[in-house]
Amino acid sequence: MKSAADLQTVVEMTRSIPCAPAILPKLLKLAEGSSSDLGEMEMLINLDTGLATDVLRTANSAFFASNQRCDSISDAILRLGSKVLYRIAASTLTGRWLVHPVRGYGWEPGDLCRHSLCVAICAETLAKKMHLGDAATAYTAGLIHDLGKFALAYANFTALDDITNRVPDEFATWREAEKVILGFESTQVTKALLENWGFPSTFVSVGCYYQTPSECPGRERKIVTLIHAAKHVATQIGYGVGVDGFYYEPDELALKEVGFKEEEMDAAIPEILSTIQCFISPSGEIRFT
């Protein structure tokens, strides 16, 4: 398979995956608004029974609960606030998609989900520590950064085995092997999926350029570089890293341009790890909410 038509096939196949995170962009818009439309948010959440359950459970958890029990989504929205609510939605919807069992990249079940969650937490922590923009946006960008790989694995291409067998003997990097063997890169699949679902341009840029942030035009380069850094930090931590994980080149130019320093990133790891371990047990079970 070596054509743009194949890329389109991959994107089309993912349409049949249940619970794709397509309502996220709508929720993001509502959560970002200065006067969030609670009615519309309630309607969106109620469209998804699993999400509605998670929202209610969180609103009634020990952390958020008050004297009064929260029995409706509208009460839960008021109690949690739109930012917390969006985070729950991003984790629940994306996580549910990413844990879908697929073959490829040497993944064990749930590996992509574990890794994406780690990238999200790394991005959120580094965004806060280095004042690199909105931490919630960074978190979501981390969750969705590699959806294209999920789509490729879901499509069950034997070409993925070919890449695995030929890196590193014939190709130094995973990207090079994708270009030659597939005819396109997984980042192109991510871009196409996010565009189809109507994600804002920030996320599309992350999906498209996170492996090569220096190539990202304009003002979105900063968040793209943040996800690039977060991806590499998460890879070093190890959770869910597949056979491809260590075959991507760090973009030193972009990292320096944004002001990343190795010692600062290393120093952030204990905090990042503590957060990750709130969501992933020692045996690898994931608990999003």
Added chain:
Amino acid sequence: MVFPSNPVANQMPTITVGVADYKISTEPSTFLMTHALGSCLGITFHDSKRRIGGMLHAMLPTATLHEGEKIREAMFLDTGIPRVLSALIRAGAKKGDIRCKVFGGAQLMATDNFFRIGSKNIDMFYRLSQEMELDVVAWEVSGRVNRSIRLNNQTGDVIVKIPARPEFIR
């Protein structure tokens, strides 16, 4: 691949070691395992005479960057290794009978300035193993692979799992 043909080993309970954690076991019929080392180091300790084993999953080389902070000793090699050794000795192991095996320390593609935890961990472990006179009998480190390991406390064997490859024993 010993497991499929070894029904006794298949039934042995497994103790899981998280990242920045350590565990020891005085029960011979036990596995100690840890997942996805990445650039971390997983170090196994085994006293074969007394069948006492331990495993450390350390993320970073040294705690010196975090002086004055409350730290998890097992997060760092320089605080974690002494901690595991003292726990093993308290449990009855003899320092001179403990053999170590070290795994992990995977490295990203060459950079001069970023993401060098894997190589820093390996360098630090090498230094500490000399200083502490550890008997290191196996090194399965570096490279671009994410390793998971399982120590058989009966034999001291370590089963290594790497994505998309068959398991092997060190």
